[in-house]
Amino acid sequence: METGQSSKNRFSFRMVLLGSRSVGKTSVVNTILGFxxxxxxxxxxxxxxxxxxxxxxxxxxxxxxxxxxxxxxxxTPEAIKDEVKRSVFLCPxxxxxxxxxxxxxxxxxxxxLKAVTTHLELLGDAVWKHTIxxxxxxxxxxxxxIEQHIEGEGEALQSLSEHRPLLELVEKCNNRYHVINNLKKHDTTQVTELRRQIKNQMRQQMEQEISRRKHEWLIHSRDVFLDLQADLRGSAPRAKPKLQSEYFTVVYMCVFWNCTGFLLLFGKTSLNEMYS
Ligand SMILES: Nc1nc2c(ncn2[C@@H]2O[C@H](COP(=O)(O)OP(=O)(O)OP(=O)(O)O)[C@@H](O)[C@H]2O)c(=O)[nH]1
Ligand SMILES: [Mg+2]
Incomplete structure (x- = not known):
């Protein structure tokens, strides 16, 4: 039941649980939500x-x-695969x-490992970037x-091979993992720790996205600058008036840096609010 506090909940934090049969997915739902x-x-x-x-x-x-x-x-039967794909639409x-x-x-x-990989990739190649x-x-x-378990699993099974399927899986998820004991639902620290990990992952992704956009803008701005230089040198017959071109470049750079600063500030504030 949501209380009067619910009006303050500006964010709906959304996650999808995936995995093979009987691994404890439904139990994790109950542990996370405290059911x-x-x-x-x-x-x-x-x-x-x-x-x-x-x-x-x-x-x-x-x-x-x-x-x-x-x-x-x-x-896997199509019906199960359809349900896996449908999951992402249940949390718009x-x-x-x-x-x-x-x-x-x-x-x-x-x-x-093959079973996990082929099922997760039903959701697209980018799924690994968002998986813990x-x-x-x-x-x-x-x-x-858990580190001993991850490291040792492949060794124990395939002692002659360097192949460590569990380690490979964890590495595919950029070494993001967390242990839950569903028998200890009262131990809320395990959920707090999971939320902290998710928060870090989201922050990392936001920072990567901002730096990707910054990079794109920088390249774009550099092209504009080079065009301007070429215009000023008179190499192009339809050169823009000098003052107008310079003016636009300055405005362009100001807008770019302000947008980047705003995105960084907004992103960090949003995440802090979400987890406060
Ligand atoms: N000992 C122990 N048992 C667990 C744990 N998590 C789940 N189980 C047990 O594992 C069994 C299966 O758990 P579910 O949560 O139903 O598994 P599931 O992945 O949702 O199963 P499906 O919906 O059939 O795919 C239940 O009997 C749980 O009590 C755990 O952390 N420790
Ligand atoms: Mg279940």
């Missing part, structure tokens, strides 16, 4: 959006049906992050760290 009772343990047949308010942030989580762990997307204008759920209590081999691996069954790790 005690849920559909965990029952097969999820359709993609479904769940919503809740955590702190002052409205969170939407889309749960999806799992694929068979050993099967690549080519062997699209998710901020995909959480790829992997169970930490079982071996992860090359076939599992969430390891469930953190309780099974016992005295091992």
């Amino acid at each position: 005690k009772e849920g559909e965990e343990g029952k097969r999820t047949g359709h993609s479904m959006k769940h919503q809740g308010v955590v702190g002052t942030t409205k969170i939407s989580v889309v749960d999806t049906p799992g694929w068979w762990k050993e099967f690549s997307a080519y062997d 204008p699209g998710p901020h992050v995909f959480l790829l759920v992997i169970d930490a209590d079982t071996a992860f081999n090359g076939r599992h 691996v969430v390891f469930t069954r953190g309780d099974w790790l016992e005295s091992h760290t």
Whole structure:
């Protein structure tokens, strides 16, 4: 239930959970949203959006049906693939992050990697930039760290090969991963830590986007400047009047730097507000 605080929730924070069958996706929904009772343990047949308010942030989580762990997307029924693709439309204008759920209590081999890769790529090649691996069954790790599990998994299975499927998967997600123990739903620190990671990822992406746009503008501005130089040298017969060209270049550069500053300021303020 949303309270009077809901009017302050200017942001809806959106995520989609993906993964093979029975890895704990529905349990993660319940852990993130703080739901005690849920559909965990029952097969999820359709993609479904769940919503809740955590702190002052409205969170939407889309749960999806799992694929068979050993099967690549080519062997998955069309109905399941359609549900996976439909998930992104359930949280318009699209998710901020995909959480790829992997169970930490079982071996992860090359076939599992292929299954994950082909299913995620149903959502496009760019999906990896927005994905965080969430390891469930953190309780099974016992005295091992998750890093030992990631590093050791491929070695244990394929001792003669350098191939480490789990490490490869984590690297595809730019080393973004998080461990959850769904048996400890009361331990809110695990969700706080996940939200912190998501926030960092979003900030990184925003900064990359700003620097990409800055770069494009710089190249564009440089072209304008070179054109202007050529005009002033009189190399082009239809040279623009000197003063007018110079004036436009100065205005152009001012607008560019102001826009960049505004975007940076707006982006950082928005993120800070979202997670305050
Ligand atoms: N020990 C332990 N069990 C877990 C954990 N997370 C989930 N489970 C159990 O794993 C089983 C499957 O969990 P679900 O959340 O239904 O898995 P799912 O991925 O949604 O399954 P499908 O919808 O069928 O794809 C349930 O019995 C959960 O209680 C965990 O962190 N630790
Ligand atoms: Mg489920």
